[in-house]
Amino acid sequence: MSARAEADPAALKAALAEAARAEGFAAMGVTAPDAISEAAPRLARFLAEGRHGEMGWMADRARWRGDPAALWPEARSVVMLADAYTPTGNPLALLERPERAAISVYAQGRDYHDTVKKRLKRLARALIDAAGPETGVKVFVDTAPVMEKPLAAAAGLGWQGKHTNLLGRDLGNWIFLGAIFTTAALPPDAPEGEHCGSCRRCLDVCPTAAFPAPFQLDARRCISYLTIELKGPIPREFRPLIGNRVYGCDDCLAVCPWNKFAAEAREIAYAARLELSRPRLSELAGLTEDGFREVFRGSPIKRIGRGRFLRNILVAIGNSGLPELVPVVEARLSDPEPLIRGAAVWALSRLAPARLSALAPAARDPDDEVAEEWRLALAETGAV
Ligand code: B12
Ligand code: SF4
Ligand code: SF4
Numbered sequence: 145m146s147a148r149a150e151a152d153p154a155a156l157k158a159a160l161a162e163a164a165r166a167e168g169f170a171a172m173g174v175t176a177p178d179a180i181s182e183a184a185p186r187l188a189r190f191l192a193e194g195r196h197g198e199m200g201w202m203a204d205r206a207r208w209r210g211d212p213a214a215l216w217p218e219a220r221s222v223v224m225l226a227d228a229y230t231p232t233g234n235p236l237a238l239l240e241r242p243e244r245a246a247i248s249v250y251a252q253g254r255d256y257h258d259t260v261k262k263r264l265k266r267l268a269r270a271l272i273d274a275a276g277p278e279t280g281v282k283v284f285v286d287t288a289p290v291m292e293k294p295l296a297a298a299a300g301l302g303w304q305g306k307h308t309n310l311l312g313r314d315l316g317n318w319i320f321l322g323a324i325f326t327t328a329a330l331p332p333d334a335p336e337g338e339h340c341g342s343c344r345r346c347l348d349v350c351p352t353a354a355f356p357a358p359f360q361l362d363a364r365r366c367i368s369y370l371t372i373e374l375k376g377p378i379p380r381e382f383r384p385l386i387g388n389r390v391y392g393c394d395d396c397l398a399v400c401p402w403n404k405f406a407a408e409a410r411e412i413a414y415a416a417r418l419e420l421s422r423p424r425l426s427e428l429a430g431l432t433e434d435g436f437r438e439v440f441r442g443s444p445i446k447r448i449g450r451g452r453f454l455r456n457i458l459v460a461i462g463n464s465g466l467p468e469l470v471p472v473v474e475a476r477l478s479d480p481e482p483l484i485r486g487a488a489v490w491a492l493s494r495l496a497p498a499r500l501s502a503l504a505p506a507a508r509d510p511d512d513e514v515a516e517e518w519r520l521a522l523a524e525t526g527a528v
Contacts, residue, residue: 170407173299177213184210197364205289224299228407230318242464248392252416280327300333306358307346307396316406346396367393462491482511493521
């Protein structure tokens, strides 16, 4: 970026957009920190209805989340960036392979938090170089109390679809969002109108009916929440609906017709690692603590730890209908982690109810939750 841009906000913005393209971002837009006044009441309603479930961190800093101007009062502009991770094949094809684990597209490569943040920092540095050393910047991706989707919509990158994710006419919806808040005054972009029309493919495909209405999500029902954010056992009503989705879910994104025009992924770090593109459930179920850390080094999956991950694998095995996986499940009935033992009980009740009844007399689990899994599983299989 040239230092000549300093005097002229429009030239500064044009130079920043050029630098963003050179960094590999698919789109950039600018908005003002006070541009999303409708987001705070909508967030308040989402929280009041308890739709955030166990994600207490959403409520804790709701004031900042709903009002970017309060988060950093000195900021004068918010630069929003989209980073495409568009898959090359159809991610839903794997749902037909019950012996395999379906990991959502965004988690098959390297962790986007690291990749996007690195690039945002370089871009922010270029902005300071061009706008002057007194320029303040803060970069955010995902984890800060910032509502990235409404900000991106206000910055003209696209609109929030009925599935609530941001999509754009030339972007599709396979994009990550990142933000640079800055004290530099940059000319804002015009927001993009909504182009979902009468389409409702994303709403209809959702396996767990997680959309109470178009443009609204009840996170407690979303497979992404159930397999990633939820710490304890997955509620029984959802287990059969999860199929072989072991980390996140792509169904509502994959069916969106705007993906015909999706931007290509330019970041090699997002390419699926071979071992994560269609791994066997039987192999993942055998992972030790060290093995888990080894396989998921640099992947967002490492965040949930072996306990939650194997819980998900066992739910998928329970849904597989494959009796040859029974020994794999039985090996986990004595796992040190209660979360895993409980999921193994459920999986066994689905794959081999008679075997469950046969093992029951010897199984006296010291953990209350696992004991309850035994009781319910035996009751459902008619053994008690
Ligand atoms: C919490 C969270 C989740 C939660 C809740 C998701 C949700 N929709 O709220 C869970 C764990 C379920 C989740 C799942 C996923 N997530 Co997430 N998540 C977030 C996070 C941290 C906050 C989102 C938030 O503020 N939610 C609160 C609700 C109130 O906000 P909202 O969805 O924007 O709600 C709006 C609508 O309800 C709307 N609205 C209400 N009524 C009406 C009426 C009309 C007419 C209109 C127009 C709008 C409207 O107004 C609200 C405010 O704008 C963001 C990162 C961030 N810091 O922003 C990532 C983020 C949204 N997630 C992301 C991704 C990729 C996913 C998954 C695709 C991952 C996966 N494959 O499993 C799924 C998608 C599930 C889905 N359909 O949304 C990306 C989305 C990128 C994009 N293209 O938009 C983000 C932006 C992270 C990032 N930096 O890239 N996520
Ligand atoms: S990610 Fe899956 S479970 Fe969540 S809303 Fe979309 S289709 Fe439904
Ligand atoms: S699938 Fe249809 S309704 Fe859903 S976001 Fe895409 S265009 Fe909108």
